Amino acid sequence: MSVEVKIGVENSPRELSLTSKDGADKVYKSVAAALEAGDGVLELTDDKGTRVLVPTAKIVYVEVGNPEGRKVGFGAA
Structure with a gap:
């Protein structure tokens, strides 16, 4: 199962x-x-095979969640 990852980067x-x-x-x-x-x-590595590198000294936060859990638009309930 895929997960959505959000990384806050300093500045x-x-x-x-x-x-x-x-x-x-x-x-x-x-x-x-x-x-x-x-x-x-x-x-x-994202779901398309692209590698993402982030220096750990610049990481402010990391969120890991279910991409299906957030609905936006007309299909949102």
């Missing part, structure tokens, strides 16, 4: 958003490992 007005085919647990582990490494880089 950036917009968050970085991607959908990952990896499960939430794997994304959490990747984020935790990158943050523990200190001056490392968080590397995630």
